[in-house]
Amino acid sequence: MTVKKSTNKKSARTTERRVTAAQRKLRAHAEAQIEEYLRGAGVENPSELKEEGAYILETGDMQGFAEVDNDDGGVTYLVVARVMSLPSDKDLVVPLQRELLELNSELMGPARFAISGDMVFAVARDVVELMPDADFGRYIDAAFRAAEGAMKRLVKRYGKTTRKRKR
């Protein structure tokens, strides 16, 4: 018995809406977990931190964001904490990149160091569907802790310049 492929446009649209609805449900669940974590951390109204779909997080010297987004892999959860700007001196950039790779091999937890554009970040990323509820807060802790721990050392070593004032 052959199965006819449905040419009914209405059923095709319904399927598309069903997939999107599942993603929307996942996204809402993820954002609820993020907001619950932020409330536990002392933020009274976490929805006020939202800007263009991402929660902007600032604590002390640390800045970053957490967002839930759709991409090819499904609904993903991304936490980014800024570490430092990439130095423009050749004799500092290459040793910094080497040190970041070495730090990545030593890090415990989901956070890793990354370079994007001219910034160095600590990043934690995963697929929402596979994540237990407790991990949403844990990823934020991991990224910011990694950034804070490395920031002082990396900025001290690579946040300067070898350039001199010209006479």
Next chain:
Amino acid sequence: MVSDYLDKLVHNLARRPEQTTRIPLRTLLRRFGYRRRQPEAVGFIKGALNARGLAVELPAGRSTGLDEPVLIRPISGSRPRALPDAARPRPRWMPRPRLVMGNDDQASDLVVGPSVAERAIAATVEIRCGDGSGAGVIIHPDGLVLTARHVVHDRGVTCRDVAVRLADGKHVRGSVFRSHWPVDLALLWLDRDGPFAFLPLGDPRALRVAQALIAIGHPSEFRNTVTTGVVSNPRARFGGIEYLQTDTAIDNGNSGGPLLNSSGEVVAISVWQEGHVDSGKFAVPVDYFVGEIKDAIALGRKACLRAHYCLACGHLEVRNPRWYCPVCGSQLRAHEAGRRSADARRSPRSRVPRRRR
């Protein structure tokens, strides 16, 4: 160099019995770096000649042809004079025509005259990149602008294209071709033929404590605002960089704007301030970028913009057409105009609030 030309002129005049000469206006303008007759060109040339005891009789009115000769003669009662050796600009510095304040009132190390500020305003621009804005200063008549890197930086990348508003209100595009972190300076060319009003560079090392400075910028959307102050510390060291510390009022919108000495020369670029400390304003001395400025002028606008520019680390690759930046390894794209790199679009968005100074 303008000073060499003036020396030759004085020498030639001294040998003539009538001590006068006639030079085509076009030639005179070209010797001083101008291609057209502009009000600031006329003022500058008059000032430079006055300093040598010479007067120039420029024909009034716009209908004067550029090929018409103008008379140069000694100022009555004085003799043409050459600069003494001690006052000659030393060849170690850039060959910039000095902004001579021959007729300025109260121009001294302690006070900055109003005409210095007026000329500086004409050369200060407003730069917009992304959601923020700052200031910049034109340092070459062909449209070379010096500013702070964080002014042309948005969401994790340095902008290649920026919007520039000139002092007269006209809008032009600018193309960034050099930048450096953490020195926090950037260079861009204006996408329009000059000449533009510009300011010469001064020697930040000659600054002394309590010397007068002026800052120009656009704090909180107040355009072309002039503030004055003094040098608090000419060598305040933070993070391996020697900043110029001053109490000149610098606020959001002053970033990238010039700090001028009493002679109207750019000595530093405003970059940051320490909280609400009145004397905690910091500027990067321009001698950190002298090499890049000289290279940019030698290369010219077109060659700078054709070369491969790394948005990540600010390196300009002129000679070798590689597909990656030899400094930081980022992929280079030959035509970045109007686009950010694809990496920036795919990458985590930088949500760091822009430091608007």
